[in-house]
Amino acid sequence: xxxxxxxxxxxxxxxxxxxxxxxxxxxxxxxxxxxxxxxxxxxxxxxxxxxxxxxxxxxxxxxxxxxxxxxxxxxxxxxxxxxxxxxxxxxxxxxxxxxxxxxxxxxxxxxxxxxxxxxxxxxxxxxxxxxxxxxxxxxxxxxxxxxxxxxxxxxxxxxxxxxxxxxxxxxxxxxxxxxxxxxxxxxxxxxxxxxxxxxxxxxxxxxxxxxxxxxxxxxxxxxxxxxxxxxxxxxxxxxxxxxxxxxxxxxxxxxxxxxxxxxxxxxxxxxxxxxxxxxxxxxxxxxxxxxxxxxxxxxxxxxxxxxxxxxxxxxxxxxxxxxxxxxxxxxxxxxxxxxxxxxxxxxxxxxxxxxxxxxxxxxxxxxxxxxxxxxxxxxxxxxxxxxxxxxxxxxxxxxxxxxxxxxxxxxxxxxxxxxxxxxxxx
Ligand code: AMP
Ligand code: MG
Numbered sequence: 001x002x003x004x005x006x007x008x009x010x011x012x013x014x015x016x017x018x019x020x021x022x023x024x025x026x027x028x029x030x031x032x033x034x035x036x037x038x039x040x041x042x043x044x045x046x047x048x049x050x051x052x053x054x055x056x057x058x059x060x061x062x063x064x065x066x067x068x069x070x071x072x073x074x075x076x077x078x079x080x081x082x083x084x085x086x087x088x089x090x091x092x093x094x095x096x097x098x099x100x101x102x103x104x105x106x107x108x109x110x111x112x113x114x115x116x117x118x119x120x121x122x123x124x125x126x127x128x129x130x131x132x133x134x135x136x137x138x139x140x141x142x143x144x145x146x147x148x149x150x151x152x153x154x155x156x157x158x159x160x161x162x163x164x165x166x167x168x169x170x171x172x173x174x175x176x177x178x179x180x181x182x183x184x185x186x187x188x189x190x191x192x193x194x195x196x197x198x199x200x201x202x203x204x205x206x207x208x209x210x211x212x213x214x215x216x217x218x219x220x221x222x223x224x225x226x227x228x229x230x231x232x233x234x235x236x237x238x239x240x241x242x243x244x245x246x247x248x249x250x251x252x253x254x255x256x257x258x259x260x261x262x263x264x265x266x267x268x269x270x271x272x273x274x275x276x277x278x279x280x281x282x283x284x285x286x287x288x289x290x291x292x293x294x295x296x297x298x299x300x301x302x303x304x305x306x307x308x309x310x311x312x313x314x315x316x317x318x319x320x321x322x323x324x325x326x327x328x329x330x331x332x333x334x335x336x337x338x339x340x341x342x343x344x345x346x347x348x349x350x351x352x353x354x355x356x357x358x359x360x361x362x363x364x365x366x367x368x369x370x371x372x373x374x375x376x377x378x379x380x381x382x383x384x385x386x387x388x389x390x391x392x393x394x395x396x397x398x399x400x401x402x403x404x405x406x407x408x409x410x411x412x413x414x415x416x417x418x419x420x421x422x423x424x425x426x
Contacts (some may be wrong), residue, residue: 001291003409004326004362005317006306011300011327015309017337018195018262024177026387030234031191032337039164039184040290042157047102049078051152054115054141055106056091061146069142074118077136078103086137093143095136099325102153111150114145172338195262195335197235197328199227202250202277203315204267206242221395222267222320226313228322229324230265232426233332245269247281254281258304262335265328270297270317278312285312291409293361294319294392298327316392322364322404325425348422350405357407365390366401384422401425 002010020034049055056072064070066216072093076086079098088094088105096109100288118141137384160166167177167186173191175182203261206220220242228238240257243250254264270287271276278299279287285301299312309331313323325343333341348369357363371382384405388397406421407414414420 001360002288004290004292006242007288007290007298007300008327008330011309011311012330012334012341014300014302015331015334018192018335020190021193022190023193024188025181025186028173028189028191029175029178030336031173031194033167033173033177033189033191033251034169034337035190036169037166037181037184037186037189039160039162039166040275041185042162043159043183044154044156047156048080048154049096049098049100049109049152050154051109051111052097053095053109053111053113053152054118055088055096055103055109055145056093056143057090057105058090058107058149059109060091061108064071064143064146066144069116069144070146072141074139074141075137077420093141095141101296105373107149107153108147110143110145110147111152114143114147116142116144122327136139170339192335192337196238196260197198197230198238198240198257198261198265199223199259199334200228200240200253200264200266201226201242201315202245202266204245204254204275208241221317222313222315225317225321226265226267226324229321230328230332233329234336234338235263235332243277245275245277247277250277251281254303254310258306258308261308263328263331264303264308264310265324266299266310266312266322268313270299270312270314272297280397282310282312285310287312291360291361292326293363293390295323295326295364296361298323300327314392317395318366318398320390321398325404325423330374343426344424345406345421346382346424347419348382348403350414350418350420351383351385351416354386354405357412357414359412360409362409363390363405363407365405365407365410365424366394366397367403367405367422368401369403369424381419382422384420 075092076094078094078096078100085103086094094103119139179365201220201223205217207217209219223239227237227239243253266278269276283302285299287299297314303310311328313320366387367384368387369384387401388394404423
């Protein structure tokens with residue numbers, strides 16, 4: 001018998017992060033950056049206005065007040081994206097929009113709310129016929145509040161300067177990191193790609209959901225559950241579906257899948273029954289008995305010319321899922337090159353007693369974890385309540401659980417109020 005930890009250590013020792021490739025930004029979501037990304041051009045790339053208003057010289061508006069407004073001549077409009085900028089001289093103002101470049105001569109922006117809104121100018125912007133006067137020119141604006149130089153101006157490089165580090169290698173790319181990369185003009189990045197995980201289930205009794213059950217048959221739930229779990233762990237998952245209990249068919253199906261797989265997950269056919277097809281078909285895989293419940297029979301090996309890791313999970317749906325969480329998820333996250341490959345484990349107080357637990361085996365019961373709320377002072381400690389029983393066929397209870405309750409090998413029962421480890425399921 002192998003312990004859970006020994007089996008996991010053996011697997012992770014034989015799995016390496018995938019080689020980096022260059023991906024388009026959105027294809028790199030959830031991936032780990034392997035390059036230091038520096039900023040080619042400062043952000044913002046030019047001084048620009050943070051308000052809709054008037055770009056002016058600070059000295060011109062220094063004494064402006066409600067009682068003594070300053071009247072400035074409006075010499076033109078500056079919209080976001082404007083390339084041609086009017087020069088703002090003494091006694092002049094340029095109407096400016098948020099994000100538009102600060103025109104030469106101007107030092108500060110007076111928000112439109114601090115003015116009378118201007119008068120006499122033509123329509124704001126847009127496609128106007130070519131004319132000698134710049135767009136928006138010709139009117140005047142009364143300013144009733146001053147502003148010092150630099151007010152309402154976002155300085156070039158105030159976000160990040162040219163040559164600075166935007167993101168260090170090792171960063172996991174989420175939405176805001178992808179936003180930053182786009183903002184500095186990067187269209188592609190070098191990352192470790194998402195692993196491609198092929199999921200197939202075995203069993204001649206299996207019928208896809210949507211098809212009618214004939215006597216003795218059941219729906220194939222594992223291939224769906226495990227594909228979803230692989231995706232959730234960060235993989236690109238391919239669900240092959242159920243393969244009948246025939247070793248040659250299974251072998252050729254797996255061989256066909258190798259070209260698109262960075263890892264393969266099978267379910268079923270690993271115990272000691274007469275039709276344990278994965279055992280029969282996969283010579284390269286080591287099949288073991290683990291000191292755990294559920295999930296005692298497990299297989300792991302490397303298959304095909306490229307040595308693709310294959311994890312053979314037991315067929316009972318709860319066993320398959322628990323095995324995925326314990327062994328496959330860490331493999332996917334290792335392939336991704338992520339710094340933390342395991343689910344979070346916390347200590348929690350078990351609200352109910354558990355009458356019996358198998359001696360010498362680590363048990364993973366399904367539970368509902370509730371974080372501690374409202375307690376004042378002291379360490380936060382949540383509670384956990386078992387959901388459903390120990391049976392590894394109880395998929396409804398599994399679907400209503402948010403945690404795995406860990407009962408250590410040496411415990412044979414749990415008294416109510418006992419503190420134990422709880423694996424949080426996302
Ligand atoms: P096995 O390990 O193949 O003997 O399967 C153990 C139990 O899990 C049997 O009751 C199977 O019918 C069931 N089982 C196996 N594969 C699946 C699957 N893909 N979906 C649902 N149940 C399954
Ligand atoms: Mg089977």
